[in-house]
Every structure is written in structure tokens, then in C-alpha cells.
Amino acid sequence: MNYFLTEEQEMIKELAARIADEKIAPVALEYDREGKFPRDIIKYLADSDLCGVYIEEKYGGLGGGVLEMALVVEELSRACGGIALAFAGTGLGAFPIILFGTDEQKNKYLPDIAAGKKLAAFALTEADAGSDAAGIRTTAVADGDHYILNGTKQWITNGAEADIYTVIACTNRSKGARGFSAFIVEKGTPGLSFGKKEDKMGIRASSTCELIFEECRIPKENLLAREGMGFIVAMKTLDRTRPGVAAQALGIATGAFNAALKYSKEREQFGQPISSFQAVQHMLADMAIQIEAVRCLVYQTCRHIDSGAKNISKEAAMAKVFASDTAMRVTTDAVQIMGGYGYMKEYPVEKMMRDAKITQIYEGTNQIQRNVIALELIKESTRE
Amino acid sequence: MNIIVCVKQVPGTTDVKINKETNTIIRDEADIIINPFDEYAIEEGVRIKEKVGGSVTVISMGIPKTAELLREAIAVGVDDAVLLTDKAFAGSDTLATSYALSMGIKKIGGYDLIVCGKQATDGDTAQVGPSLAEKLGVPHTTNVRKIEEIKEGYIRCQRMTDDGFEVVEMPLPAVITVVKEINEPRLPSIKGKLKSKKYEVKIFNADDIGADKSLCGLNGSPTQVIKTFTPVHDINGEIIEGTAGEQAKNLADKLLAMQFVKCK
Known part of the structure; x- marks a missing residue:
């Protein structure tokens, strides 16, 4: 079947397929068994320029979109759906910045993601906020030039492994879903720690864990979009x-x-x-x-x-x-x-x-x- | 540091076709790939460049289709690619090949290090590297598994031997041939592939490099392949059974009957 991909999309698909067949397939069963995070595979993706396929060229990516991201995910998943998630989960963490980040925020975070130097993660789910995302309990309270985050996020893909987290927290409880805001939190920020790594049925090469915020102070410039836009x-x-x-x-x-x-x-x-x-x-x-x-x-x-x-x-x-x-x-x-x-x-x-x-x-x-x-x-x- | 890497096209399949008149491999019909050992040579060349600066040029002698393979080298970080192609080069043995390559390399000029794979997977002779060094009048080390140090006019490397390795120092320019233990060749990058698509391989014929045609191709090849054949296993062994004594007697009788041995 001819899918009418562009020459560059064909190239992306072929290269991702090569990494899947030559690098992922031989280790997929072992990484699944051991629950091993695929750092080595990310290096191959990075060296091949695949980490930034969906990121604009001016931020070091290849300037593609959702299709380019999907082509990579599809090919990698053919060999291992868990290993592919290190890439796909980063996309999930990066898209809030791509869609809503200021130039400054994009300049700060996207080039490292595109280069595969940093992984990202998206933190929405909580113990009582799954399908009903409006049940979020994590709070962000403005304090001078900072926000102070408190609460626990659950089942976060790339948790503990990622360097950049986009986190949805409640800035105004009385407004319900309109009282949520999105923030960028870097790994290493005091007050951010990681809970237990989940023992899962599948996608075992992917890291899934809790994010715990305890009086975690982040600068105000890490707010994505505006308050209430979360x-x-x-x-x-x-x-x-x-x-x-x-x-x-x-x-x-x-x-x-x-x-x-x-x-x-x-x-x-x-x-x-x-x-x-x-x-x-x-x-x-x-x-x-x-x-x-x-x-x-x-x-x-x-x-x-x-x-x-x-x-x-x-x-x-x-x-x-x-x-x-x-x-x-x-x-x-x-x-x-x-x-x-x-x-x-x-x-x-x-x-x-x-x-x-x-x-x-x-x-x-x-x-x-x-x-x-x-x-x-x-x-x-x-x-x- | 200017590095030249010699690469060879080899059949990508085990289904190799032979020209019955010249007894050489028909290269344009086979699915061709870069000789796997040369992939390590390319990688090492690019790594040296990334470490100490300079440029990497790949050179090959082969059919026009080889230009496509040389583009693959551009996609993994090689700067330039040169293809020597001419009917006059057809049927070259290792001597004529190293002559043509040496002339091509002299034309490129200004090199510090030449890197070759230790041998090609089709001929398996491992002669072109050392022979090329002789033609250029520079020192060489074969089977290099690690470069310990490289700087202006100097290289120290580990040469793999049957029971370990030797440390060899040479002045530059020089030739090394590398084994697969030296590195893990990288995959191409998308940016590299895009660059390689646009890249035009430099094509030289025998005249362009000032080669003496009597030293090229079949004319310049003292090695003449008389016949090529696939060895046939048509020997049917016979297993002699019985006790040790019976077996010995049986064997002795057979050898006597065939007059391989005589009784005094």
C-alpha cells in the first residue's frame, strides 16, 4: 500500500524501522522481563535525529508534526511497545510546551528534547482523578515570584526518568476545571520526589511512577499559558x-x-x-x-x-x-x-x-x- | 587531520554471479553493499575527525552504481566522496586496484591517514591496504583494533594478533586497516541522509587521475583467474565397523588392495 508519505517521512520511517529491528528487537524480551529503562535505545534515536521529528526546526527538530511522531512510534512499537514509550511519553510531555509555551520556554526546553538529551513527561492523573480529570487535588499556590506545588501525581509515564515534567495543578478550587493551570517542573527541583515504580502487566520497559510534590517551589515563568488554562x-x-x-x-x-x-x-x-x-x-x-x-x-x-x-x-x-x-x-x-x-x-x-x-x-x-x-x-x- | 577511507562494493547476497569469460564477479547485477569491514573504517575516520578536527573523504573504485553507496557514507558524517570508475579498471586484481586507488589518492592529495577495512567479504585477500601503502610509499599497520593516540604526524595503535595485540607507532601519513573490534558503526541520521541526498559524488576516470592504463584493470593484473568453481563434496567415506582388531585388519586389507602400502 502506498501511504503517500513524503521523502523525508519515508526516511524517518525507514530509520526508525532499522532501530526497531537492529537495536530494539534483540533486547525487547529482556527489557520487559527486567523492567529495564531503554537509555541505550534513546541514544540511538537521538543520534539519528529522531527525538525531534515533531519539533520545529528553529528549536533543533526536524519540523514535522503528529504524523512524523506517529511513524516513529509505530515502527519502534513493532519491536517493543514499552521501549517506544520513552519516545512517545516524551512527546506527551513536550506537546504542552510546543502548543502553549512562550518563545523563552520553547528555547529553554525544546532543543534538549529534540537532541534527545532530555526526556519529558506529562503529569495529569492522580489517585482520584483518572477519567474524571476534574478531580485533581494537587495545588499550586502563588507566592511572590513562585508557585508552591503540593500533591501526588500517579502512574506517570517516564516518571523519575524524565528531566522535564508538565504538571496540571489546581490554582483555584472554586472554579472547578477552569481553576487548573499547567506548569513546567524540572527534575531536581527541591520538593519534587518520586514514589514507587509500578509493577505493570505490560509496557514493562517503560517507567511508570508517582510524582510527589511537597512545598515544591517553581518560578512563575514556568507557568504554561495562563492561570486557569490547565x-x-x-x-x-x-x-x-x-x-x-x-x-x-x-x-x-x-x-x-x-x-x-x-x-x-x-x-x-x-x-x-x-x-x-x-x-x-x-x-x-x-x-x-x-x-x-x-x-x-x-x-x-x-x-x-x-x-x-x-x-x-x-x-x-x-x-x-x-x-x-x-x-x-x-x-x-x-x-x-x-x-x-x-x-x-x-x-x-x-x-x-x-x-x-x-x-x-x-x-x-x-x-x-x-x-x-x-x-x-x-x-x-x-x-x- | 585529513583522512581518506577506502571502501569497496561487495555483493549484498550470497547469490554471486560470475562472468564466465573473465572469471570475475558480475558486480552490476548483484545487490551491492559497502564491504562490512569498511563500515568500521568509515566510523573510525569520522570519530577521528570529530576528536581532532579535519575532514574525511571516502574513495572507491567500482561501477557507477557504487556512487549510491558512497552517499551512505556522507549520511554518517563523511565530508566528501570520490568514485574512480572507468571500463579500464574492469577486472582489476589487488595490485591494479591498489595502483588505481593510489593514483586517485594522489589526485585528492593532502592526506594524513588512510583507513581501510581489514579485508573485503568477497575476495577476502586483505591485500589492498598494505599494497596501497607500498604504492604511496608510506608505512602501514594492519588489523588495528584501537587507536591509542593520533596527532599531527604521529599515530599509536593496537594491532590485533592471534594471541593478543601489539602497540605500533608510525609517523603520518600512513595507512591502517581496521578490524571490527575497533568500534560500533553508527546509524545514519535524518539530517545526514538529507545532506547525502543532495551530495554529488566526485567521479574520476583513468585519465582524470593520470593512471597508466597498462597498469589498470585486467591489463595491470598479474593475477589471472583461470577457473572458478564451487567445490563439490563427492567423497563418500566408509565407516569400518567391528572390534579394534577387526577394524585394523579390515583397514590394512583395504590399503593393501589399493596398493597404498606393501607387505615385505
Whole structure:
């Protein structure tokens, strides 16, 4: 299939694929088993200029957008959805700065992210604020030239590993979601510490942990946009990173499909390869159809966003839901095709099935995504 | 520090086709890649440049398609690429190859260090590096696994041997050939790839480098390949069974029957 990528996009995809095949695939099972953070892989991405594909050229990036980010995430995820998250999670942490940062803030933080010298993370979720993001308890209180942050963020991707955190905190409780603000907090700021590293079902090479703010003083210039804009910063960011989750799911599904197809040609039962059985053939065909449909939707959604379109929430949510539900089905079928071997940890599809699950959950559960989609549909039809 | 790296095109597959008349590899039909050992030479050249400054030029003698491979070197940090290509170079052995390369290198001029891979994966002769040094009248060290120090007019390196390594000092300019232990070649970068797309490889023919055509190609190659063939395993061994005594008797009888040994 020709996806009509530009020459530079093809280059990005090819190089990311090379890193996935040559550098990630050989270590994916080990990093999953050990829960090892992929510092060495980030170095390869940095040296290849891939860390800044979605960052403007004047800040040291390649000047691409959401599509370029998705292409990298997809290819890396084909080999390991967890390792890919060091890159994708940084995108999630960087987009608030890209979208809402001042020139000064962009100059200060984006070049290091583009060069792969620093990783970023996004801190929204709390123990009582998941799907209902309005339940945020972390507070930021103005104090002269500073804000003082208090509270605990939970399940933060790249937590403890990242250098730059964009944090959503409450600056005015009485205003509800309109009382949230977004801040940039650097690792090493006194009062910021990290809690326990989570022991997860999948994406185990990714670090997920708590961020604890105790009288954490940050300068006022670290406020992103204006006070009260925090919820908008978060929503606009997630609109651009959900296609990234979709790309992660797409990559995981593709990796599982490739493994299952290869296995089906090698595995013989009843004197012939199992790929000669129609039951297996139809499973493979269905997997391929779904993956192809996801890829088309994800790429096109990215192009829609990169074109500067205003209303992108519904489209981003659709891509995320469809891709992640597909990844779950495809990886489950890949395990099924590989039978007992597929269930074993020495083969990669068992891990892929575990990795796929999170894509239906994080950056907004698929149930919440369907709410977003349905509300938009109803709004649009009312407008018409 | 001006560094020249010699690279060779080698078949990217094991499915190599041979020209039945000249008994040489048909290069334009094969899927070609940079000789893997030369990747280490390129990486080392770029690392030296990054450390002490200067420039890196890759040079190759080969078919026009080799220019595409030389672009890959530009994508990993090489500054310039020169391709020597001419019908007159066709069928070169290692002597004619090192002659042509030496003439090309003299044309580039102003070099401090020449880096080659220790050998190519097709011919496996490991001769061009040392032979090139002879042609240029400069010292050389083969199988370098580490450069300990390099500065104006001086290099100290570790030469890998069967049971360890030797430390060798040389004045520059000089030639080294490198082994894969020396580094881990980097992947290209996107910016490097974009640069390499626009880069025009410098193409020289035999006349451009002032080469004597009688010393080039098949004419200049004392090595003539008479025949190439794939060895056939058609020996069927026979396993002699029985007790040690029976086996010895059986073997002795066979050797006597074949008149390999005689009874006194």
C-alpha cells in the first residue's frame, strides 16, 4: 500500500524501522522481563535525529508534526511497545510546551528534547482523578515570584526518568476545571520526589511512577499559558498524542501479526504448515484487514491534525479507540495462532498481548473516548 | 587531520554471479553493499575527525552504481566522496586496484591517514591496504583494533594478533586497516541522509587521475583467474565397523588392495 508519505517521512520511517529491528528487537524480551529503562535505545534515536521529528526546526527538530511522531512510534512499537514509550511519553510531555509555551520556554526546553538529551513527561492523573480529570487535588499556590506545588501525581509515564515534567495543578478550587493551570517542573527541583515504580502487566520497559510534590517551589515563568488554562492545555495536548497511542497500538498489532504469519508458515501439524489451513488463513486475513484499516485511519487523522484543523478531538479519539481495540484483538489472535508457543514468554506475542492492553486504557479509556466521539457527533448534528 | 577511507562494493547476497569469460564477479547485477569491514573504517575516520578536527573523504573504485553507496557514507558524517570508475579498471586484481586507488589518492592529495577495512567479504585477500601503502610509499599497520593516540604526524595503535595485540607507532601519513573490534558503526541520521541526498559524488576516470592504463584493470593484473568453481563434496567415506582388531585388519586389507602400502 502506498501511504503517500513524503521523502523525508519515508526516511524517518525507514530509520526508525532499522532501530526497531537492529537495536530494539534483540533486547525487547529482556527489557520487559527486567523492567529495564531503554537509555541505550534513546541514544540511538537521538543520534539519528529522531527525538525531534515533531519539533520545529528553529528549536533543533526536524519540523514535522503528529504524523512524523506517529511513524516513529509505530515502527519502534513493532519491536517493543514499552521501549517506544520513552519516545512517545516524551512527546506527551513536550506537546504542552510546543502548543502553549512562550518563545523563552520553547528555547529553554525544546532543543534538549529534540537532541534527545532530555526526556519529558506529562503529569495529569492522580489517585482520584483518572477519567474524571476534574478531580485533581494537587495545588499550586502563588507566592511572590513562585508557585508552591503540593500533591501526588500517579502512574506517570517516564516518571523519575524524565528531566522535564508538565504538571496540571489546581490554582483555584472554586472554579472547578477552569481553576487548573499547567506548569513546567524540572527534575531536581527541591520538593519534587518520586514514589514507587509500578509493577505493570505490560509496557514493562517503560517507567511508570508517582510524582510527589511537597512545598515544591517553581518560578512563575514556568507557568504554561495562563492561570486557569490547565484543563485546555491538557485536552489540546491529548488530542495530539492520542494518535501516538494509536500508532503504538498499530505497531504492536503489526509486530504480533508478523510473528504469527511467520510462525504459521513454519509450524507443521498433520503433515503440513498450519498456514495451509483455512481456519488459520481467515484469522490472518482478518488481522491484516484490521491493521490496514487502522494504519489508514491513523495516518489520515495525523494529516488532518497537522493541516491545522481546529476540531480534532473526535478524530483523535476515533483513531485511538479503533487502533487499540484492534491491537487487543490482533495480539490475542496472534497468541491463538501460535498456540502453546504463543502463550510462552520466550516468544514475543505473549508480551505484545500484555502491551496492547494498556492502549485501551491510558490517555483516556476507550469508554471515555466513545463519550467524546458521541458528544462531538451530537454537537455537530445540532450545528447543522 | 585529513583522512581518506577506502571502501569497496561487495555483493549484498550470497547469490554471486560470475562472468564466465573473465572469471570475475558480475558486480552490476548483484545487490551491492559497502564491504562490512569498511563500515568500521568509515566510523573510525569520522570519530577521528570529530576528536581532532579535519575532514574525511571516502574513495572507491567500482561501477557507477557504487556512487549510491558512497552517499551512505556522507549520511554518517563523511565530508566528501570520490568514485574512480572507468571500463579500464574492469577486472582489476589487488595490485591494479591498489595502483588505481593510489593514483586517485594522489589526485585528492593532502592526506594524513588512510583507513581501510581489514579485508573485503568477497575476495577476502586483505591485500589492498598494505599494497596501497607500498604504492604511496608510506608505512602501514594492519588489523588495528584501537587507536591509542593520533596527532599531527604521529599515530599509536593496537594491532590485533592471534594471541593478543601489539602497540605500533608510525609517523603520518600512513595507512591502517581496521578490524571490527575497533568500534560500533553508527546509524545514519535524518539530517545526514538529507545532506547525502543532495551530495554529488566526485567521479574520476583513468585519465582524470593520470593512471597508466597498462597498469589498470585486467591489463595491470598479474593475477589471472583461470577457473572458478564451487567445490563439490563427492567423497563418500566408509565407516569400518567391528572390534579394534577387526577394524585394523579390515583397514590394512583395504590399503593393501589399493596398493597404498606393501607387505615385505
